[in-house]
Amino acid sequence: MPASTARLELRISPEKKELIERAARLTNSTLTAFVTDTLVARARRLVRGPAESSVEAAPRPIGGWSFVLPEDWDDPLDDFADYG
Numbered sequence: 001m002p003a004s005t006a007r008l009e010l011r012i013s014p015e016k017k018e019l020i021e022r023a024a025r026l027t028n029s030t031l032t033a034f035v036t037d038t039l040v041a042r043a044r045r046l047v048r049g050p051a052e053s054s055v056e057a058a059p060r061p062i063g064g065w066s067f068v069l070p071e072d073w074d075d076p077l078d079d080f081a082d083y084g
């Protein structure tokens with residue numbers, strides 16, 4: 001019968017370990033859950049590739065600003081002709 005879990009051992013600097021432990025505490029996760037969730041999410045994005053992951057990805061803000069244009073943003077400005 002195969003094992004229901006597998007062990008993954010990492011060797012990282014003490015500074016990186018402290019940073020990861022701090023992030024896990026901030027998310028109220030165990031260290032194992034935080035590391036596993038983070039690595040699995042990153043691995044899935046890489047395995048799917050850019051074509052598939054771009055479909056689900058949210059737009060990235062440019063210069064710190066993010067906005068959604070209205071549906072008819074590029075219509076001609078005929079509506080404003082009477083205001084001249």
